[in-house]
Amino acid sequence: METQPNNPLHGVKLEQIINELVAHYGWEYLGYNIKIRCFTENPSVKSSLKFLRRTPWARTKVEGMYLKMLRRKR
Numbered sequence: 001m002e003t004q005p006n007n008p009l010h011g012v013k014l015e016q017i018i019n020e021l022v023a024h025y026g027w028e029y030l031g032y033n034i035k036i037r038c039f040t041e042n043p044s045v046k047s048s049l050k051f052l053r054r055t056p057w058a059r060t061k062v063e064g065m066y067l068k069m070l071r072r073k074r
Contacts, residue, residue: 008067008070009063009067014052014053014062015045017062017066018045018048018062019045020066020069021062021066021069024069025069027039027040027043030043030065031043034061034062034065036051037051038050038051038052
């Protein structure tokens with residue numbers, strides 16, 4: 001497998017991203033910042049994964065929020 005030292009998303013699964021964001025911010029904050037129903041109405045990891053895998057624009061926003069969180073932790 002190729003290594004990508006400059007890509008912080010390499011090797012990170014979408015489920016891991018969602019779990020870390022929820023642990024850090026919570027569902028309410030995620031729903032406030034990224035206006036998608038799977039974060040605001042009966043949020044769950046399963047429904048979020050299903051939606052984000054089919055919706056590239058939403059996945060891009062979630063990944064961007066994850067990258068910002070990683071930068072702030074450093």
